[in-house]
Amino acid sequence: MVGSTDGNRSPGHPNGSNHGPHRSAELKLDExxxxxxxxEGSLLKIVGIGAGAWGSVFAALLQDAYGQFRDKIQIRIWRRPGRSVDRSTAEHLFEVINSREDVLRRLIRRCAYLKYVEGRLGDRVLYADEILRDGFCLNMIETPLCPMKVVTNLQEAVWDADIVVNGLPSTETREVFEExxxxxxxxxxVPIIISLAKGIEAALDPLPRIVTPTQMIQCATGVPIENILYLGGPNIASEIYNKEYANARICGAEKWRKPLAKFLRQPxxxxxxxxxxxxxxxxxxLKNVYAIGAGMVAALTNESATSKSVYFAHSTSEMIFITHLLAEEPERLAGPLLADTYVTLLKGRNAxxxxxxxxxxxSPAMGDSIKGKGMIQGVSAVGAFYELLSQPSLNVLHPEENKHVAPVELCPILKTLYKILIKRELSTxxxxxxxRDETANDPRDRIEIAQTHAFYKPSLLGQP
Incomplete structure (x- = not known):
């Protein structure tokens, strides 16, 4: 997500400065x-924790943009050691290498090409941390990255880091940051932590509330919340690395988000x-929840545009309803939420x-960590949102039945996804x-309900 300003990969981009790309990047780094x-003489140390597609791209693009200033900055990435690359993936990786002349030449210069030949033949086992050093993410084989500085010892990676980037799934964030x-x-x-994770957990005691990765990190480490930020946006990791135009937001305390936004911003x-x-x-x-259903509808209807649009209408109305439960001023979120939903439905791993x-x-029984894709965050999010929104303490007045019901009763898509993915009571x-339920309300009605009733539940986000 971070883009690149180095002269090697994109020398022609204007950057609003009278300096060349190299000098512009150095000025941003110095600032x-x-x-x-x-x-002077002290390295700015940045480390990425977790090497999935998004975490790897983030670290690689920082390396592309600023790695040339070796006397001022150190950029590294941590991943667990020991994850082997299976034979079929090694064969695919070999095809990717030989289809890219620049990658092929780079590996030959680094005397690294032979091990990929041996991996292709089955004469050698390749490991995820090993190929990451050469610029290959196991969850994104077809998009070669720049060579990476990989650390497999977590203590070595983080003990003196100035900026730590959380590229872990939300389901692993708490455990790793406790370590x-x-x-x-x-x-x-106190370090600065930037979290890229998109996922939530549910906490029910003393009140039902959502727990986010930044809150998990704060609880695990004791780092003040003003030093923890979230960065996200409507984008696909491989496309960002290939310089497709994109945008994102870095959210958190002004002290850090403004300088970091400037540092991360690229043409x-x-x-x-x-x-x-x-x-x-x-x-x-939240958008990951409904992206899974969108993928189901697309496959079951042979990519019917009509069916997908019906699903989009119902799912977005549920998301709007849920944002009115969560946010005092939900209208501010409409643009970012819909944009992120749109790109995830188009080309995201959840869809x-x-x-x-x-x-x-x-099948759901195979779990939510899928070879070649990584963690499917929407599965745990379905469980968390359902569990939260089914709590009686959050009951709202049903507009037609004139009785109080749990919020989830007004979210039939979420209920159905829960039965498919978590309870496994229904097929896709x-x-x-x-x-197709003929008794279902017009999606517009759900939006009107949200907008005309005092449904805001500040306790869901831990607010008083």
Whole structure:
């Protein structure tokens, strides 16, 4: 998501400056170093935690943009060691290498090509951290990255890092950052943490509320919330690395989000900033829920534009309803939420997962960590949102039945996805039944309900 300003990959981009791309990048780096009070000769140390598609792209593009200034900045990425690359993936990787002359030449210069030949032949086992050093993410084989500085020891990676980028799935964030906190007990300075994770957990005691990755990180490490930020937007990792134009928001305390937005902003990747940390983070998880259903509908109806539009109408009305439960000023979220939803439905892993389920190529019993794709965040988010919105303490007045019901009763798509993915009581065809139920309300009615009733539940986001 971070873009690149180096002269090697994109020398022709204007950047609004009288300097060349190299000098412009150095000026931005120097400015961030000043903000962070880095002394002359002291490296600004940035480490990415987690090497899925998004985390790897983020680190790789930072390396592309600023890695040339070795006396001022160090950029590394941590991933767990020991994950082997299976034979079929090694064969695919070999095809990708040989289809890209620049990659082929780079590996030959680094004396690394032979191991991919041996991997292709089955004479050698390749490992995920090993190929990452050469610029290949296991979850995104077809998009070669720049060579990476990979660390497999977590303590070594984080103990003196100035900026830590959380590229882990939300389901792994708490556990890893609890381990990280043990290595920070003797720290004198507080690091900055940027979370890329899109997912939530549900907490029910003492009140039902959503727990986001930034809150997990704060709880695990004790780092003040003003030093923890969320960065997200409507984008696909591989396309961002290939310089497709995109944008995102970095959300959090003004002290850090403004200088970091400037540092991350690139000609093809515009980074805005916003103070609303938790709500944007929750919205990033919410759209994954409905993306899975969109994939199911697409596969079950042979990509029927009509059916997909019906699903889009119902699912977006549910999302709007849920945002009115969560946010005091939900209208501010409409644009970012719909944009992120749109791109996820077009080409996201959650929509792909829904398609594979509907086609019978995957099943819910296989779990939500899929080879070549990584973690399907929408599955755990379905469970979390359903569990939260089914709590009696959150009951709202049903507009037609004149009785109080749990909010989830006004979200039939969410209920159906829960029965398919979590309870496994329905097949994927159940999503079509949810759309075709002749007693279902016009989606407009749900939006009107949300807008005309005092449904805002500040406790859901831990607000008083």
């Amino acid at each position: 961030l170093r000043r903000v962070l009070s880095k002394s 990280i906190s043990r290595y920070w007990k003797e720290r004198l300075s 093809h990747f515009i980074v805005w900033d916003n103070s609303d940390l938790v709500t944007h983070e929750v919205m990033g998880g 792909w997962y829904g398609q594979m389920l509907a086609k019978g190529e995957l 065809e159940g999503i079509l039944q949810a759309l």
